[in-house]
Amino acid sequence: MEKLDGKSLDLVxxxxxxxxxxxxxxxxxxxxxxxxxxxxxxxxxxxxxxxxEFTWHGKTQAMKLAQTPSTGTLRPDKASSKNWDTTENLYIEGDNLEVLKLLQKSYFGKIKMIYIDPPYNTGKDFVYKDDFRDNIKNYKEMTEQTTRANTETNGRFHTDWLNMMYPRLKLARNLLADEGLIFVSIDDNEVYNLRALLNEVFGEDNFLRELVWQRHAGGGNDSKYFAVDHEYILVYAKNINSIKKLRVPLSDEDKKEYTGKDEYLDTLGPFKTKDFRRMRPDDPRPNLRYTIIAPDGTELYDEWKWEESKFIEKYKENKVQIRKGKNGKWIVEYKIYLNEGEEGEEREKVPRSLLIDIERNSEGKRQLTNTFNQANIFNNPKPIGLIKFLLSIGDRDGLILDFFSGSATTAHAVMQLNAEDGGNRKFIMVQLPEKTDEKSEAYKAGYKNICEIGKERIRRAGEKIVQETGKIDLDIGFKVFKLDSSNVKLWDPDFANLEQTLFDLQDNIKEDRTKEDLLYEILLKIGLPLTTPIEEIDYKGKTIYNVGFGSVLLCLENEIDLDIVNEMMKHKSEHMTPKVIFKESGFINDSVKTNAIQTLKKNGITDVRSV
Structure with missing residues (x-):
């Protein structure tokens, strides 16, 4: 029986x-x-x-940090989740470096799009300092204290930011699908370094564009030099050769305009029709040659785009006009609107790099205020419209990851866009539970850390979207998981009390952990998504877990006998040989364990593991 490795994917x-x-x-x-x-x-x-080359102090250590497996786990928190049994969305509380490591096996190459809005390193942002030796312990210590800013007086101001970002981006790239995209928001403070960093991690050839988003409009007269109205969004592909043409749906304004010009098309303009009459019946192409009477009575004879009957039909639909050109001559125009593609085809357009017609920063604040019925819950949330625009560039399904989730605007945008275009996008939000300032409006309202704000926003936003759209089949739930140390005791003996240490390890599962805690740690370590369907089977008071419709069968109980093993065989998949997992110390005795392994072999099962 093979022992399960307690570490995340070993990238080296x-x-x-x-x-x-x-x-x-x-x-x-x-x-x-x-x-x-x-x-x-x-x-x-x-x-x-x-x-x-692009280098800085600590770069080698940061690279090693990305390659060091995590010994932590993600513990389920059903109490703060929503629609646990049916949702495919995730909200994960914890240091995103460790979380990204833990997601490597289960989500390697499965994310369609990543959007992050990391700290801009303005001198006021909190920049998390990782600990190469024990980052889980470091994380717990950091979340117990008030977070501190990376001030500009710090001698390693840019260095600390780079050391934080580098390993996270390295790990994030692994999670992207081959056709996946990453969007990273940033401002002038670190845009140069971020571009160099992304070039190294993703490759210069996979750079797609630097988008410029107008976050403000007007104001700024108190600025010393220039009023800063914009931010940047850097866009990279995992593999540019796997990217199709990028397109976004048309806006309502787009649909009022037209394109598809031919030799007669120019610009819009109204005109009044008079009568139409056919001339020269002996013409070799009489169906396309006829005379059109211009508004001043001028007769325009030519070979036209449509037959006369269709011309009249399109004129009545406001798809045709006659106007005078710059030379004073009459021009016939056929108006083909942007939203009119081939039959059954939805017209789209190329996304622009200059984002000036998209919701601005003030709109993000207003949206969050409306969601909570209270102002100043969170500083500088991104507007939903901006994230929706980025989401619309990709597919209408697939996983969306944001590992600097903040107030969870990305989750809000995913649910809203799914409601609008019928998409089936799923989200994974990751956020460090940074404490809110005791003087802040958020703290006074009962939100003691940022994660509490994000989760509550998703709850409220989801209900509001369903209420406004009437679409009750939307996935507005989320499963909450929290970063913690492994559920399995490590071999770290107390030599001063060795007898007690050996006695404690007879059961290698920590006392304060549940079977469900252990179950989800196993899913992560064997590479199954956290939303994999799980059936709980009650057999004589003991629980058997049927994971993925029989692809994995687990019993994490004590006092396991052959009856339980035989019951597990009734639930194995007909299409694949399952993995079978037990708790190491769970069998009644060694003889039962040996017989269980032989029973499984007779059923064609050789992948048997223990924790």
């Missing part, structure tokens, strides 16, 4: 295995021979000491 081991697959000849006695690797790569090796 994964990278080495990938290198072995590409170049098996560079592997000598299980290790990479770099001299052979150089020979395989030929001339594509940088040998010069002087070369362009």
């Amino acid at each position: 081991k994964t990278n080495i295995e990938a290198l072995k697959q590409l170049f098996p000849e560079v592997v000598t006695e299980g290790k990479i021979d770099f001299e052979k690797l150089k020979l395989v790569l030929g001339e594509e090796i940088e040998k010069r000491n002087e070369r362009y």
